[in-house]
Amino acid sequence: MLSKVKFLAHNNTLLHHVNQTPEGKFCMGNCTVYECGKPVKAKKMCSMHHQRWRRHGSPEITKVRQSSGPSDCKWINCGKTSISKGFCSKHYYIHRMQMMQNKPEQLPNS
Structure with a gap:
């Protein structure tokens, strides 16, 4: 009121x-x-x-985000349940570190 x-x-x-x-x-x-x-x-x-x-596109539409059921880790020969981005926690960490190392270094503006 x-x-x-x-x-x-x-x-x-x-x-x-x-x-x-x-x-x-x-x-x-x-x-x-x-x-x-x-x-x-x-x-x-x-x-x-x-x-x-x-x-x-409309305030009246309500869509519930549906999560898929648990899946296995995408890493070869790993049968653990995936946690994030299709990897188990151990392999997600390895994947993330590999992705960070492959990115070009950001140089500060001179």
Whole structure:
């Protein structure tokens, strides 16, 4: 529930209005998505609906990220369960170190 409306101005120029919540926080209003009363983050939507809009093109779409079942390590002759990027913890560490060594060195700007 918003209690007060306050106007922010700079050099006597009206910038925008800000609502004050009962807790004393200021917000730009409420989310415009149906039955959502959360404070606005951007594009007249709350943080959750704004992220949905950015990811899926609509704030109404909800897609659950599905994880695949556990798989075996991609390393040859390793039967352990993969932890990250298809490798077990031991082989992921080795893979990561190899990738870091293969990258060209970043030289500081002179």
